[in-house]
Amino acid sequence: MNVQDILQQYQAGKRDFRYLKLQEIELMNVDLSEINFYDSDLRQSRLGKSNFTKANFCKTNLCESIFWGTNLTEVNLSYAYLIDADLSGAKLVNADLSHTNLLKASLCGVNLNGASLYCANLVETDFRPTSDQRTDLGKTNLFQAELCYSNLSQASLYKANLEQANLFRANLSMGIGGHYIHTDLREANLFRANLSYADLTGALLMNADLTSADLTGTILTQANLKGAIMPDGKIHD
Numbered sequence: 001m002n003v004q005d006i007l008q009q010y011q012a013g014k015r016d017f018r019y020l021k022l023q024e025i026e027l028m029n030v031d032l033s034e035i036n037f038y039d040s041d042l043r044q045s046r047l048g049k050s051n052f053t054k055a056n057f058c059k060t061n062l063c064e065s066i067f068w069g070t071n072l073t074e075v076n077l078s079y080a081y082l083i084d085a086d087l088s089g090a091k092l093v094n095a096d097l098s099h100t101n102l103l104k105a106s107l108c109g110v111n112l113n114g115a116s117l118y119c120a121n122l123v124e125t126d127f128r129p130t131s132d133q134r135t136d137l138g139k140t141n142l143f144q145a146e147l148c149y150s151n152l153s154q155a156s157l158y159k160a161n162l163e164q165a166n167l168f169r170a171n172l173s174m175g176i177g178g179h180y181i182h183t184d185l186r187e188a189n190l191f192r193a194n195l196s197y198a199d200l201t202g203a204l205l206m207n208a209d210l211t212s213a214d215l216t217g218t219i220l221t222q223a224n225l226k227g228a229i230m231p232d233g234k235i236h237d
Contacts, residue, residue: 003027010035089130109133116141125150134181148194154181163191167198173219174202182224 003025006017010032020040028046033053041061048068052075061081069089078098088108098118102125109130115137123146127135135155143161148168154175174182183203190210197217207227215231225236 006032089133107135109135111136112140113138114140117145118143120145122147122150124148127152127155129154129175129181138184152183154183156184157188158184159187159189160185161189162193163189164193165190166194168194168196170195170198172203173199174222 001020001022003022006027007030015034016036018036018038018040020037020042022045023041023043024045025042026046027050029049031051032055033051034055035052036056037060038056039059042065043061043063045062045065048066048070051071053071053073054075055072056076057080058076059079060077062085063081063083065082065085067085067087067090070087070091072090072092072095074094075092076096077100078096079100080097081101082105083101083103084105085102086106087110088106090110092110092112092115095112095115097120098116099120100117101121103121104124106126108126108128109132110127113136118141120142125147127137128151129135135152137160138156138158140157140160142165143163145162145165147170148166149170150167151171153171153173155172172183172185174180180202183200185208186204186206188205188208190208190213192212193210194214195218196214199219200223201219202222203220203224205223205225205228208225209229210231211229211233213231228236230236
């Protein structure tokens with residue numbers, strides 16, 4: 001099967017394309033909403049500017065693939081492999097990325113509002129803003145996510161669930177070089193999170209829950225902690 005076969009069969013009403021092995025394919029600027037690529041091998045593919053709303057990529061290998069500006073609303077990417085993938089500017093609202101491997105992936109300027117990244121591997125992942133859009137992780141479920149060495153500078157994590165997340169040496173500082181956008185962690189759940197040696201310079205942590213969090217070596221210069229619950233259970237003035 002090739003790309004033309006997929007497009008023709010999709011137009012004819014087929015949605016089930018499980019177990020495909022089609023590396024380095026190009027599916028750009030197409031509408032493939034609700035397509036099922038379960039457990040397929042689509043490594044190094046170009047899937048930018050397309051509509052994959054409610055598509056199923058569960059267990060799919062998408063390493064080094066490109067999703068620039070792609071609509072991935074409510075997609076199932078659980079247990080998928082997205083190592084070194086580029087999802088810059090993609091829309092992942094309410095997407096399921098639980099247990100997904102996003103090692104060293106680029107998620108710059110993505111909209112992950114309401115998405116689940118439960119137990120996802122986000123080590124060295126880049127969440128920095130693009131020139132016209134900050135990364136939105138508001139109300140995202142990042143329970144037990146691996147975020148060590150990740151770059152979350154200037155991201156919005158408003159009301160995000162980061163309970164027991166590993167943020168060792170993560171960058172959550174405000175922007176530099178004249179772009180002073182503060183990383184937004186207001187009302188975030190950081191219960192028992194590992195923030196050791198993380199950089200939260202200028203971060204907004206108002207009313208965040210840091211109960212039992214590890215703040216060993218954490219940089220909190222100019223961070224706003226008003227109303228936050230600190231590791232010892234006391235509320236910050």
